[in-house]
Amino acid sequence: MQKISLSTNLKVSSLGLGCSSMSHGYGPRERDDETSKAVIRRAVEFGVDLFDTADVYGPWTNEELLGEALEAHRGDVIVATKCGLVAGPGGKFSRDGSPAHLRRACEGSLKRLRVEAIDLYQLHRVDPAVPIEETWGALAQLVAEGKVRNLGISHATVAELDLVHRVHPIAAVQYELSVWAKHNRADVLPWCRENGVGFLAFAPIGRGFLAGRVTGASLDEGDSRARDPRFGAEAARVNEAIVAGLRVVAARHDATPAQVAIAWALAQGDNVVPIPGTRTMRWLHENVAAADLRLTPEDLREIEDLPAPMGYMSWDNARFPAFPAG
Template sequence: MSEQIPTRTLWSGGPGVGAIGLGCMGMTWAYGTDAQSDDPGAVIGRAIDLGVTLIDTSDVYGPFTNEELVGAALAGRRDEVTLATKGGLIAHVADGRPDSSRMPSPNGSPEHLRSAIDGSLRRLGVDVIDLYYLHRPDPAVPIEDSIGVLAEAVSAGKIRAIGVSEFSVDQLDRAAAVHPISAVQSELSLWTRDHLTTTLPWCERNGAGFVPFSPLGRGFLTGAFREAAFAANDFRARNPRFQPENLTANLAIVEAVEAVAATYEATAAQVALAWVLAQGAHVVPIPGTRRLARLAENAGSASLPLTPEDLAALDALPAPAGARY
């Protein structure tokens, strides 16, 4: 497998990006501390060297510190990447500190989003954001109002394209009636396949890119977790699928992925990512990592050609035990 990964057109008429992107959330948010972490700036720089050019962050990661980290890492290399960030979520605070153990609350109000876009531009140190997502729909705000503000930002030259995250097909239709939606970000992996029959076909019909987050099942599909042992500030410590009774059952999924990997002298992570890539030409997953070695491993999945028989076997895997959240 070559070092420089193949590229994909992210959306119809959109930029060419590496077939594997980089999700930066875990560098500052949700997964606790990791003694084996490498310097985040070095990880992002190496990603670009490998051709991993879709760089994904959000104002809520940290909050705010993730965008600052990404902005510093991209200094001098801004033109080499497609930069994506998100707004519309508010982090919870406990004892004066961000609480990543709780799901952030949506705020899609026009006032908040206008401020959020300007804040992201400032922290990232850029003049324009390539892809700006509404991070979640806000039940208290009409989708049309939230997307309308993002459309204003496109007209003002602050963002180039609009994306949304975790939208239903009905919500996507409503958003697209206001402004073209260039990309949709939702969870997709061998243990979260809900969007294969809903969101993904919508993207194909509308020329939008599909950007799967957690394509490695929050690390589970790498085979690294054989028992439930997470730091208290790790989101997975409370995630249903990682609870002991469910994790044991879900290991059958990992073992099947590992069996396919063994036939290629590849890793389970590479097979899991190759399966995601096989779901469509405009699918660009964004696995996250804090380690240089894992970055190269993930990038290598873009050159792993799974056979129709492999894909059929993986498609037939059982649904995981435990709810997604």
């Protein structure tokens, strides 16, 4: 698998593995820690070396699972986790960007991940109650102490990116980016290119919808995707046209819609690393194979011309507190 430079200090496989669905957010059907650990270890065998989690996934259990699964691969993989969100009752989240909380969160993540330093420590959400320079300065101090190697941030505005990048360099930003979530190409992605910052694209398969195998009707009780308007009955009927278009492109390459969706994300820039999530071996094999799929200019034009999705929303927990913290 090819390598991509997220920053001058951080080079990773062209595809990462998002681990949140193994412990968090989606419904409990097929959730199995032993299977998930096997999927993580097989990903390493395939050349995947970037694994993304967060302390709020579970909460805490996803970091514990990843720490156990990767214990034999210390030094060979990049572990990325996040801080700054706090799980509350009813699946809701609050933000805490205070230096005291971030230090406690870091110490907890180090223990759960079983590492001496976190390769990429990401601020999950900006806390409006704390000056962002104070939050970022506290994270920079963790780097100075050797507890963190690189800093990242998720769901920040371009103005916030400018501000924190001056305090301490950003190695990577993380946002949703997919065929049905293209909005970050207008501002965040160009900012990353201009500043030599990597872009981690989460949910490149549209949380399973773009693979053509998940609809609102197929979701477990308690699956957070049921609250995503894109999975609603009316929106899903409209959005199926996007999947149909991906199938047309996939047929030309003897591929699947999911692989085309991942390849599209890869085509958005040489600093873009999709981090599709899965908890099954079958879909891991399919996703990893997408790293070798090269879309033609004609393919990309066809995908650009697909209908706009119905029901897109921001996954910012300030507006949608019960939704998963992607």
